[in-house]
Amino acid sequence: MARLLSLKKLLLVYFVMSTGALLWLILNFGLFCHTSSKEEETLLTKTRELRHWEERLRRRERDLQKKPQQDASLPTIYAIMPTHTRHVQKAELTRLAQTFLHVKNFHWILVEDSHSRTDLVTSFLASCGIKYTHLNIKTPEDYQLKETDPNWLKPRGVEQRNVGLQWLREHLDEDSDKGVVYFADDDNTYSLQLFDEMRQTRGVSVWPVGLVGGMRFERPVVEHGRVVRWYTYWRPERPFAIDMAGFAVNLQLILENPQAKFELRVRRGYLESSLLEHLITMDELEPLADNCTKVLVWHTRTEKPKMKQENQLIQLGRPSDPRIEV
Numbered sequence: 001m002a003r004l005l006s007l008k009k010l011l012l013v014y015f016v017m018s019t020g021a022l023l024w025l026i027l028n029f030g031l032f033c034h035t036s037s038k039e040e041e042t043l044l045t046k047t048r049e050l051r052h053w054e055e056r057l058r059r060r061e062r063d064l065q066k067k068p069q070q071d072a073s074l075p076t077i078y079a080i081m082p083t084h085t086r087h088v089q090k091a092e093l094t095r096l097a098q099t100f101l102h103v104k105n106f107h108w109i110l111v112e113d114s115h116s117r118t119d120l121v122t123s124f125l126a127s128c129g130i131k132y133t134h135l136n137i138k139t140p141e142d143y144q145l146k147e148t149d150p151n152w153l154k155p156r157g158v159e160q161r162n163v164g165l166q167w168l169r170e171h172l173d174e175d176s177d178k179g180v181v182y183f184a185d186d187d188n189t190y191s192l193q194l195f196d197e198m199r200q201t202r203g204v205s206v207w208p209v210g211l212v213g214g215m216r217f218e219r220p221v222v223e224h225g226r227v228v229r230w231y232t233y234w235r236p237e238r239p240f241a242i243d244m245a246g247f248a249v250n251l252q253l254i255l256e257n258p259q260a261k262f263e264l265r266v267r268r269g270y271l272e273s274s275l276l277e278h279l280i281t282m283d284e285l286e287p288l289a290d291n292c293t294k295v296l297v298w299h300t301r302t303e304k305p306k307m308k309q310e311n312q313l314i315q316l317g318r319p320s321d322p323r324i325e326v
């Protein structure tokens with residue numbers, strides 16, 4: 001694979017250099033000899049063609065650089081991520097893709113909360129340079145948040161994560177596929193170090209999450225290498241008082257327990273417990289990030305952009321150009 005890449009690079013360098021030399025010759029041709037207008041026209045066309053090819057080569061080179069490295073000896077990280085249509089969606093996905101591109105053996109399972117896969121996400125994924133699976137499922141009507149509802153009223157991304165789990169169970173093999181499953185929000189912030197940590201997960205691993213639960217951080221409290229309780233203001237007595245971003249599960253455990261999934265009809269704050277209770281007990285958890293003392297993921301929430309002027313233009317019959325994707 002490495003040899004193939006360097007061969008590709010060598011070819012690219014050869015192409016770029018020979019194209020450059022040709023271009024230089026053509027551009028300087030006029031200085032050395034007199035040409036007829038017909039010849040000039042042909043030269044111009046050729047120059048334009050060369051520029052076009054040069055640009056294509058440059059783009060190909062950029063794409064090659066973008067491809068994340070793979071290492072067959074490492075388990076794959078399967079990141080199941082619900083996502084839904086809104087103004088900031090493409091910006092969030094771009095931000096995250098530019099993190100995930102740095103992670104080895106990463107498989108992005110993006111699940112849209114929609115009746116069908118949207119054009120925006122489809123074309124975004126096709127050019128993001130990351131290995132991915134694109135799925136969709138619409139949250140049932142009764143469980144959808146209304147525009148005016150506070151966001152804690154109903155759990156979000158539940159059916160999407162379950163569809164992601166179902167995909168793993170249908171497509172991966174307990175004996176041959178080695179991996180770690182992580183449930184990511186499309187608006188969080190992830191340190192690259194987090195993925196190095198979670199790759200070690202043998203059962204279920206846990207770590208702190210920053211900017212969550214109305215606090216600077218929440219975290220599992222570790223004594224003598226074991227998780228003994230939860231540092232959280234709200235309901236620390238929950239079986240797993242931990243945010244979705246604060247744990248990862250070994251793929252084997254997911255495949256061995258086909259009944260384990262997230263519960264849609266769950267009390268507020270018990271979504272994470274609804275899955276984990278099927279898989280593990282508190283004393284079996286593997287504390288990571290220096291015994292749960294380092295924050296490597298932040299529960300950031302992006303501000304909803306105001307669209308006052310956009311809406312005024314719509315009312316005036318002069319909406320912005322819908323062909324421009326934002």
Ligand code: UGA
Binds near residue numbers: 081145151155244245
């Ligand atoms: C927090 C946790 O970070 C979530 O992982 C957890 O699902 C949620 O609590 C919960 O209790 O349900 P928060 O950051 O407030 O959630 O939630 P969002 O980021 O708004 O939503 C979580 C994920 O679901 C996101 O990836 C989002 O794009 C997706 N989502 C949200 C949908 O698929 N559909 C929606 O209608 C809303």
Ligand code: MN
Binds near residue numbers: 185186187188300
């Ligand atoms: Mn979120």
